[in-house]
Amino acid sequence: MSSVRVECVVSSGFGIGESPVWDEKEGALLCVDIPGRRACRWSPGSGQLQAVPLDAPVSSVALWKSGDYVVTLGTRFAALNWKEQQVTTIAHVDKDKPNNRFNDGKVDPAGRYFAGTMAEEIRPAVLERNQGSLYTLCPDLSVVKHFDRVDISNGLDWSLDHKTFFYIDSLSYSVDAFDYDIQTGKIDNRRSVYKMEKEESIPDGMCIDMEGKLWVACYDGGRVIRLDPETGKRIQTVKLPVDKTTSCCFGGKDYSEMYVTSARDGMDKEWLSRQPQAGGIFKITGLGVKGIPPYAFAG
């Protein structure tokens, strides 16, 4: 058994840190601060955290074949030119729902950008229910809506054979699977593959490893858990020193390290004084399993 080590690598408090993505070309970790309205890039070499301020809550960031990034910003899909700090709107969703915003998003193995929406929260996990939908931004820049009546659209990833799409609507306390058609990007046959245990609290961001197992960040659970979607069993738990763990991805050399984002919003003074690293970014080493590189938007 390798020895698992958890280290706080960025302590500058993210309101809600989210959407960690390893940018291999830059050797850096991308992520966002949703209420802080900034897209961030952290370089392990220099330890430098760069940030691009944006004009709306930014909930996910993805690589783009063009060399720019794509982000979900408010209820828009947008292009982000990092160097020029310039944002261009690509498409607009939920136009009839002014209180909505995008939440988590990720690119599928064919280069489609999947992202879902939710009503803005009154406080963590408290919001108007059923307001969200799941969307895809296709490489031809058209948008497809898969379904609505989502509470908090969250973690997503695809099986290694691309035949299954995994998805989390946080307030269902379940990790779900759909049949996935990589040719068309269509999803079908929804079922639950894991029900959260009480102490695991709310399922949030998620990623898959090289063995096809799922890692889920547990919001208010202070941990990431490794699940076998075939058996529906939890295989491993890694605890973190903060309760509001929001998402995870693999990165670093050969995708052998895991990065975990966290949030500090919704914590009072006393809670924050017990968990001063809340809102930080954590690196986990020694997991003994690697991840896979993120896909880039093909538009």
Ligand SMILES: O=C(O)[C@H](O)[C@@H](O)[C@H](O)[C@H](O)CO
């Ligand atoms: O990180 C996210 O995905 C949301 O934007 C957060 O708001 C939390 O998930 C939510 O509060 C937990 O239920």
Ligand SMILES: [Zn+2]
């Ligand atoms: Zn999330």
